[in-house]
Amino acid sequence: SEVVRPLSHRLVDARVSDADVTLSQGARNPAKVNVREVLRFATFADPFRPELTLFLGLTMSLGSLVFLSPLDAQLWLVMSLLWAFGVLWLMRKFVRSRLERLSVPTRVVTLTFIFALAALVPSITLVSELPFGSSRAILFSFYMLGIAESLFWSLAILGGLGHARSLVIDALRSNREKLLWQRARASMKMWAQQNSIAVALHKDVQGALLASAMQLKTARESNVTDAEAIAKIRGLVLESTDFLMLPRSAESFSQSIEELNRKWSGIFRLDVxxxxxxxxxxxxxxxDAVALVTLVDLLAELVTNAIKHGRANTASVSLSMVNDMVVRLEVTNNGIPLSGDRTEGFGARMMTSVALANGIENFPGGVRVWIDLPVT
Known part of the structure; x- marks a missing residue:
């Protein structure tokens, strides 16, 4: 007759996938710009942009260089742009690493002075066309310095915002990984809390009853008296029910194999x-007590399924290290091949809940199951 599976339902709900996670859309307050934070990143992240400055300078002055300016003016303008490039390059190489140790106001003053120094020669070159010392020349000089400062500070702020953005993305990614780890850990703890009673009912009670029934059948076929068979069966059942009342202790792997072979004596043989x-x-x-208990529970479930569904009578079990933190349990039995329309039962759900990876496949002469478990 069909064996009743008392806990064939799912003990732990499937872990929520990333696609199912939605963020609540509450009231959004308008973002406020923290000027000090903007300046803090702008003044040390990447304030000196010599290549971009040279590119923008050449782009903006290309038309006048080609069509309007005489040859000597073109040479002066190119030299002034190279001056700005050289100043910014030297500052990036020798000064940038020291900026972070300064306060934000000191950095602002320092950068303003350096930007003015970089714009000095280009400003002089452009002002040289006006009468020296005239009010127009002085006003134009301040105008050019203001334009240069605005350009340099805009580039510095863009570099700072890019650096801040990368820091925020890294922090979000790190927090997301921590949350996913904590969620998986919570799922494992939930499984562990329900595992003792679930495995007791399913593996020890149901497995013991199935073993007892087959022991009785084997005894009768072997002309063993019912009294002897019942005494042995009584021991199996009492041992199984004691499991519900006594705390479990972690046995060794070899002792667990011996216990399984004793329980299924004459019906199934498990070799290492x-x-x-x-x-x-x-x-x-x-x-690792946690890994040992989990592995033994899985092994007992695999044995029960191999006998009940695969009609197997022997199996080979092996352990190997996938890496320093993962052990692989591999069980091959001589049961009948798996059918394509099999349903997911307790064992499959248990493997999904506790294993890092698992697989089951047919091979010539039986069925192979492998499970990867974390170890400490």
């Missing part, structure tokens, strides 16, 4: 593959 790295992987699992 002692391949390369297996001993080290077993020691690693034995030292």
């Amino acid at each position: 593959d002692g391949g390369k790295g297996s001993a080290a992987s077993i020691r690693r699992v034995d030292s």
